[in-house]
Amino acid sequence: MSHDEPPVLTRVEGRVGHIVLNRPRALNALNHPMVRLVDEALTAWEHDETVRTVVVSGAGERGLCAGGDIRAVRNDIVAGGGAASAAYWRAEYLLDARIAHYPKPYVALMDGYVMGGGVGIAAHGDVRVVTERSRVAMPETIIGFVLDVGASFLLTRAPGELGTHLALTGTTASAADAVLCGLADHYVPSARLAEFTADLADADPADVVPRYAGTAPEGELAAHRAWIDSCYAADSVEEIVDRLQSCGERAAKEAADVLLSRSPTALKVTLAALRRARRLPTLEEALDQEYRVSCACLTAPDFPEGVRAQVVDKDRAPRWSPADLASVTEADVERFFAPCAYGELGLGAGPTEGRLP
Incomplete structure (x- = not known):
């Protein structure tokens, strides 16, 4: 992307409206202006009879989107208390809900890295395509953050406790694992994506997908279902760690080390959010809950500290507060679910329509 190019590119080819996230140097990390531009494109094409399908992809060679611009969020917290970030998340979550209910086929090309906010842009679509290069993850706990962009809804619908494992550890899912967990639908080799996309220009996705979709290379999660389902069914993070450490599987012990x-x-709040999201019948209600929890992170110490350690100073040595699981009380966790200081998202049980803030 040059300084003259916008961070989101749009074009129409045949019957397809293309949205290209265009910050390749930042691995297409999302920010508020990008969310607005994506929404404006969806608005323009929703009632345009010449556009039959929307295809979303990322510029560059590395992936669709590495997530939200967390460095910018940290800067906002440090300088301004986080109000701008709350406004950005409001727009982002409304966009995620809109994507889930968009009236035309929405095809997401999940090639390369698809993390955090990228999952929101992609995994609520109708046709979610992964490749052998796909790396899909919600790695929020590593930066002291929590599940957002509707991921609590998606991951609680994954088989068994796979979603809990992905959410707490931030483990990266391959193409096969993403399909298994319900984050993607179809595997198409990356070398065929251009041809696949070109064929969408004059045909319905339902007719094109079967010509390209195949079997993804074998993933890892299916073989680990037994210990994942057993260990992550526990009611507390402490008990999950204990089960992982004592179950006798090397991969489980490694997962325990990751959690610690x-x-x-973030671990305790994420587990609580997942368990509550299981009882929420709609994506919109899950997004409402995620907005409260995300905004609460703006006034908690671990999120800016985690971003500092991973992205700013890159010392990989965060100083968490509290520093251990036993010191995080139920009251500490409950605070994240209190009414939002920035107002509620208010999606309720219905889809979002129209322009975003």
Whole structure:
């Protein structure tokens, strides 16, 4: 992307409206202006009879989207208390809900990295295509943050406790694992994506997909279902760690080590959010809950500290507060689910329509 190019490119080819996230140097990390531009394109094409399908992709060679611009969010917290970030998340979550209910086929090309906010842009679509290069993850706990962009809704619908494992550890899912967990639908080799996309220009996705979709290379999660389902069914993060450490599987012990390096508060809040999201019947209600929890992170110490350690100073040595699981109380966790200081998202049980803030 040059300085003259917008961060989101749009074009129409045949009957397809293309949205290209265009910040390749930042691995297409999302920010508020990008969310607005995507929404404006969806608005323009929703009632345009010449556009039959929307295809979303990322510029550059590395992926669709590495997530939200967390460095910018941290800067906002440090300088301004986080109000601008709350406004950005409001727009982003409304866009995620809109994508889930968009009236025309929405095809997401999940080639390369698809993380955090990228999952929101892609995984609520109708046709979610992964490749052998796909790396899909919600790695929030590593930066002291929590599930957002509707991921609590998606991951609680994954088989068994796979979603809990992905959410707490931030483990990256391959193409096969993403399909298994319900984050993607179809595997298409990356070398065929251009041809696949070109064929969409004059044909319905339902007719094109079967000509290209195949079997993804074998993933890892299916073989680990037994210990994942057993260990992550526990009611507390402490008990999950205990089960992982004592179950006798090397991969489980490694997962326990990962958890013990993550933000203790983020782990406990994420587990609570997942368990509550299981009882929520709609994506919109899950997004409402996620907005409260995300905004609460703006006034908690671990999120800016996690971003500092991973992205700013890159020392990979966050100083979590509290520093261990036992010191995070139920009251500490409950605070994240309190009414939002920035107002409620208010999606309720219905789809979002129209322009975003």
